[in-house]
Amino acid sequence: MNWGSWQNFFAMGGYGLYVWGSYAVTLIALIAEIVALITRRRGVIERLAKYYAARRRNHETEA
Amino acid sequence: MKRTGRFSWFYFSSPQSFYPLAGALQPWFAGLAVILCAIGLYISFFVAPTDAQQGESYRIIFIHVPAAWMSMFLYLVMGFWSGVGLVLNTRLSSMVATALAPTGAMFTFVALWTGALWGKPTWGTWWVWDARLTSELILLFLYIGFMALQAAIDDQRRADKAGAVLALVGVINIPIIYFSVKWWSTLHQGASVSMTSAPTMAKTMLLGMLIMALGFWMYSIAATLARVRCVILERERQTEWVAAEIGGQA
Amino acid sequence: MIRALGWVLRRDLLLAFRRRGDVVNALVFFVIVVSLFPLGVGPEASQLRNMAPGVLWVAALLACMLSLARLFAPDHQDGTLEQMLLAGEPLVVLVLGKVISHWLMSGLPLVLMAPLLGLQFDLPADALAVLCVSLLIGTPVLSLIGAVGAALTLGVRGSGVLVSLLVLPLYVPVLIFGAGSVVAVAAGTGPEAHLLLLGGFLALALVLAPWATAAALRIAME
Numbered sequence: 001m002n003w004g005s006w007q008n009f010f011a012m013g014g015y016g017l018y019v020w021g022s023y024a025v026t027l028i029a030l031i032a033e034i035v036a037l038i039t040r041r042r043g044v045i046e047r048l049a050k051y052y053a054a055r056r057r058n059h060e061t062e063a
Numbered sequence: 064m065k066r067t068g069r070f071s072w073f074y075f076s077s078p079q080s081f082y083p084l085a086g087a088l089q090p091w092f093a094g095l096a097v098i099l100c101a102i103g104l105y106i107s108f109f110v111a112p113t114d115a116q117q118g119e120s121y122r123i124i125f126i127h128v129p130a131a132w133m134s135m136f137l138y139l140v141m142g143f144w145s146g147v148g149l150v151l152n153t154r155l156s157s158m159v160a161t162a163l164a165p166t167g168a169m170f171t172f173v174a175l176w177t178g179a180l181w182g183k184p185t186w187g188t189w190w191v192w193d194a195r196l197t198s199e200l201i202l203l204f205l206y207i208g209f210m211a212l213q214a215a216i217d218d219q220r221r222a223d224k225a226g227a228v229l230a231l232v233g234v235i236n237i238p239i240i241y242f243s244v245k246w247w248s249t250l251h252q253g254a255s256v257s258m259t260s261a262p263t264m265a266k267t268m269l270l271g272m273l274i275m276a277l278g279f280w281m282y283s284i285a286a287t288l289a290r291v292r293c294v295i296l297e298r299e300r301q302t303e304w305v306a307a308e309i310g311g312q313a
Numbered sequence: 314m315i316r317a318l319g320w321v322l323r324r325d326l327l328l329a330f331r332r333r334g335d336v337v338n339a340l341v342f343f344v345i346v347v348s349l350f351p352l353g354v355g356p357e358a359s360q361l362r363n364m365a366p367g368v369l370w371v372a373a374l375l376a377c378m379l380s381l382a383r384l385f386a387p388d389h390q391d392g393t394l395e396q397m398l399l400a401g402e403p404l405v406v407l408v409l410g411k412v413i414s415h416w417l418m419s420g421l422p423l424v425l426m427a428p429l430l431g432l433q434f435d436l437p438a439d440a441l442a443v444l445c446v447s448l449l450i451g452t453p454v455l456s457l458i459g460a461v462g463a464a465l466t467l468g469v470r471g472s473g474v475l476v477s478l479l480v481l482p483l484y485v486p487v488l489i490f491g492a493g494s495v496v497a498v499a500a501g502t503g504p505e506a507h508l509l510l511l512g513g514f515l516a517l518a519l520v521l522a523p524w525a526t527a528a529a530l531r532i533a534m535e
Contacts, residue, residue: 013120023126025176030282228461231525232483
């Protein structure tokens, strides 16, 4: 598929808005999911670390 | 439950053994996803020729159809693992089902969005009530219902099982819903406006779609593995091994 | 088993009669919603005639869904549901009894009310007849599917809206063929195929839904 020029490629025969709108939103959705996963994992580890620290403190004060 | 000297697949059915396996596998699937999507995108932009009727706008198909396939496939997989968790009472299966839902919903949304953007230049309106798009919309509702139900129930095991019943009811209903909507759309629109009708689809177009679908599949596996690891940590927090794991991380 | 079914039916009908308000409220909701549409889109007769099947069916869906709240929740609150689970009778039979009584109290009134409302939309007589038949076959399906949703969300916070979210997508095929049957009459193609399909849905729902509902109830109560 020979586009001829970068301008042709971006214009997509006049349908640039639709084609790039689709690909862009898809990319955003994928990246958003990845970011959400990373954030979720960090949040879980942080929360659990606090939970364990509190539990340890509880055990120490009880013992 | 490892039998001495013999490998058993059931070894990995405990969250504790699955967690490191998932962690090890995930980068491989992520890498495969990147490679396959790159190849697929190359084909879709630089190999597949311009379509005679739709011009360049048809290139949306390389995202729309794979996303739609994934949305339906992931629902079936989710239903399967839910069902396994319900019948065999295994916690990990239910965790995997819960982890699959957001990715499935994401692909359903992508399918709907790209479908709308494809419909506008082709048929003039932002929303086309054709069988596929309408079924995708209902599928999105089914995903959201599953996630909402699990979020609303506090007791974890009850949430797993209730979600499983809902997912299985959904799996049975999806063919019925698709058939009904398909019938309804052909009746009301007369001329067939199928979004995937491309009887003389060039081989390169089909290849591009398949490779993108494979890429999305690898991505789904990678994302689900990552999410199920989070779910395992959250749910198994009372166990020693999670405490050790977090202690090592924090 | 039949005796258990009869017992459940009698009890539920008796309770529903004692609280006629609940039942009447759903019916009034149906009437009000249907009356809102002409106010929204204008009184032009041909437009209303086109809209009527869809509007009447959607309103029936919503009315049925609203009444799901009194299917299992009251029994859950006063402990009867637990007794039903412990009883020797198969739970499926008891569930079926409850669904039948639910339909008698919420679905059947809609069927009887529909012709009057159809007149508001200037539907011809044959369309009205088909509308009633389609509702007659379709509303039990709505009750059956709704029972699964009600059982899944038993005692869950925010269950009212959640039930709608779960159950409305599953109602779509019934809606499509229910309303479609009336449209087919207007189009002259005959409603037989649609009504037969609705009958098929009813048969399928009768077999599968009570079983799924019983499973969901056990999950909710364990």
